[in-house]
Amino acid sequence: MSPRSIALALLVTAALPAATQTGHVPLVQHADGRAHEVLDGAWRVVVDPYDVGYRNIFDEPLTTSWFAHDAQETERWDRLEYDFDAADALHVPGDWNSQRPELFLYEGTVWYRRRVRLARAEDERLILRFGAVNARARVFFDGDLLAEHEGGYTPFDVEITDHVGAEAEDHSLVVMANDTRSKAGVPMDNMDWWNYGGITRSVRLLRLPATYVRDYSVQLDPEAPEEIVAWVALDGARLGQRVRVAIPELGAEASAQTDADGVARLRLPFRGERWAPLDPRLYDVVVEAETDRVEDRIGFRTVEVDGVDVLVNGEPVFLRGISIHEEAPFRGGRGLTPDEDRQLLEWATELGCNYVRLAHYPHNEAMVRAADEMGLLVWSEIPAYWALAWDDPATFASADQQLREMITRDKNRAAVVLWSVANETPVSPARTDFLTRLTETARALDPTRLITAAVFADHERQPDGSTVFRVEDPLAEHLDVVGVNEYVGWYDGLPDKIGTIRWEDTVGKPLVLSEFGAGALYGLRGDSLTRWSEDYQAYLYEEQLAMLRDVPFLRGLSPWILMDFRSPRRPLPTIQEFWNRKGLLSERGERKLAFGVLQRFYAEVARDWR
Template sequence: MFKNKFILLLAAVCLFGTSVFSQKTIQNVDGRNHISLNGEWNYIIDPYQMGYLDYRLEPFDESKTGKGGFYDNITNPKKNEKVEYDFSKGPTLSVPGDWNSQDLRLQFYEGTLWYKKDFIVNVKDHNRYFIHFGAVNYESNVYLNGKKIGSHKGGFTPFQFEVTNKLEEGNNFIVVMVDNTRKKDEIPTINTDWWNYGGITRNVTLIETPKTFINDYKIQLAKNENKIIEGFIQLDGATINENITLAIPELKIKKAFTPDENGMVAFTIPVKKLSYWSPDNPKLYEVEISTENDVVTDKIGFRTIETVGKDILLNNKPVFLKGISIHDENPLIKGRLRSEADMRMMLTWAKELGCNYVRLAHYTHDETMLRLADEMGLMVWAEVPVYWTISWENAETYKNAENQLEVGIQRDKNRASIIIWSVGNETPVTEPRNVFMGNLVDKVRALDNTRLVSAALEVERDGYMVTVDDPLGEKLDLASFNQYGGWYWGAPKELPKYTFDIKFDKPVIISEVGGGALGGFHADDDTIWSEEYQETLFVNQIKMLEKIDGFRGMTPWILVDFRSPRRQNPVFQDFWNRKGLISNNGKKKKAFFVLKSYYDTK
């Protein structure tokens, strides 16, 4: 009954729906001709949305004139003209970057803020132009030279707008209205356990392409085939019949194709010998795609991933996933990860821990993070923020979740490091939830059949028995779940007494496990918040987990301490989640070395 109702609602949204979700974005943005719009942007705080709504709460940009909003960017008003803002005399924020960590007035701010950037461009008549945002949290309206070019929802996924006929020769300005207000029907919903960083948190780029260009491509091994490269190349433009050449010089591959009437080429290429990507051998091949007027290069690895019984096979060999969870946050410099250096630091710490695998929680991370994982040899669990309690029966909420999932898969489909697409975390079991999550699993499999699909499932406890029987597990490739023995239930020294009843004949992955410790606080191992307590917890967790039949990996929570408004204890937390194995000043806690010692033996 519910499922039929859900499908009808979803169909209605698709038919009459909103334009605020992402359009398909250009593959490999950094590999294109582009101008960076990063740097200092002027900003205005606007908690009442005075720059967007008139006193009747009607949007200025939907009025007959389209005038009246901050996006008009009036800088030299006439002497009889009343203007209640001035970007040019306002403060600035660094882009990419969140606003919470750059201005103390904005540390806890949730609401609307306006950004403005001036830039110069030499417009070429024979080219096309796109403004691309790596991520803006959460909802944004984008204006170019005073005209609205589009809107977007979703705090962690890329989006773009074509501005070919909207740019001016020479001076231009862009204004972005950003609202990070948490709302019940959004993805994520109101209640999370991470900081709600607002702002333009990832790169802003003006991309320049030929009139017809290479818009998208997928080049990977076929499902469970280690001698066949397959994929597609998609052209966009007026002359989509241009011949396409695909070259992988090291493999002596050079193939020419003629696209179909939609500009699409699908291909299957047998290969005799490959050096397969793995954590021990993160081999990436130079790949070049070209037409008469366009060339795109990439670095792509080739590997297979599958499950057989209770084993995970990487390139047909069993692998144990020695992992850690990571948030998109720098503990040393407040706020979101802003640069490749920030991201490399985090992944280097994971490698020091002995990891071959990371869980990028709980949302789509920056594309650079995935490219670094490719380069450094770290397998990846990639996730969307379907987190805790979502509006399961709201069709537009589902569309939002599905869109974020699809955009992440579309962007990162060529990254060999990603072995698992996750559809969510700790979602309570109900029939509406099962339908919602089950549909997301089906969507993943329709988009990408070469990777595993998972989620952090629910568990039940009765005495010393932990049962995993979440019905969503039937649709997944892994029996993956979070469990916090020794922290939210049980005592660390009692953990070896617990046993697990897992109802699925699948590899078992512990997607979260851990407990908090204030770095530098030392006491006996029964004293909560001490490094010794956390150390004892990990020692006994490992003893407990080693008894699980089919135990094939874990991503303990979490690599480093991170900020959270939920964590308010003024002595031990002070708005930090202290479950990190590394403290907020970069010091490794005692539990770090427990886990490292264990991983060194696996």
């Protein structure tokens, strides 16, 4: 059915499927490495604050949505209360909040429309890759609902093969994006970052053969690091094929026959150079089946924990890190370009980092690939943040799915060493059970990386005036590396309290101080106790770093945060203006004093850990 021919009926009968995760196909590995067309650019939009696109006046769902038809008037008496062709456009990838002043605080539904002229070769499969749509997406093709996806920071794929014919024809692609916050969501309805809505990452149309290489994993065998273990999974009718994995530069290759599920396992000798922090070595890797071929760039390294040490390639490392939000430098907002990703990572490198915590959700794929190329270790996390609805099975399903999508997408990146399942979650049996199950998912999908979470430490004032910090969270037992967020000097006392802290090891695992920090407005000076001044922030960093130097089981830190970022929780006029000011850089990249304090500390640590 062409959109133009659709009658303007508001049919009200059956409901849209209740499930929020339907229709999409298993993720295609390395979408960028496949033949594709980029569907970014100007998409026409209808802003729909009352959700008229999918419900009638009695709050009953529409069988097929009003806007999804992308209809046009054909007779002069037609009643059509929208018109995509005459509507304004928003840029994809991007969020709506930072593109239009009147949408700055908008949370709700926006319908995006893009026309595509497509023909399909026989035996070709067409898959739409959405890098991310925050937070819920419904994808309609020529008016038909093809897929729904929930989770605003991970990719999903929608197959349109059966909807495209041999002749070139115009098709209508409509995406409903909704970013209404909810208590049962992941993240929940309360968080300290901007809920940027929209098609926030690139949209691509992948052209794949009838049976294609859907996924693969190519990594050093942690048990026998002179070998690479690989698996390849095919998708399509010809699941029985010979597949080959090769690293031409090393003259290494292996081939194997797929099993009945289209999966083959292979081993290759590895006599190359390892990928190492700040010394990244990537190899061209060819993954080939009889009907498809993909090329990727992959690094090889090991990562493990030995007592309180984190070992990369068998060498103890100290994680000199910084936390980063996915917010565009200089302009704010999402839809970062590869240059903007790199800018953030270059600033981290200038700070002396060998490690970044990509908070509080999976960042875009190009960001992780840039870290891989720059030799920055990565902590990657899902937005299981603060008080989720631990008892709600749908909340668990969403967290679990986002974790799977993150691991599926990034499992071939040597840079990624830590998967984090949560940030600052209130301890209860239901929460610990929920998060423990997530650690099990992560380990089952990827037994080669370390599992972590950012938790709180218990602290107690002692009669001698000191404050003892120890991790008593039962989740720690299920983690390889324990992350702790600690805000003494900002939310808890003044910076001079930091000197009273003593850490006690209760878990025998590496500790990473995943956050500490203080707000400062760039350019605001005062004495070291003037809140919001650069001086206060610098003083707090000095005190924290002096204290942390003496923690024998500390193996890294990622202070909060590289750059100021937007947050609706931060309304203080003249200082915050909806920016969380804990950045070491302003949103324009201007260095605050504390940048230099941390930079000097990292220079020292880099010398000591050589």
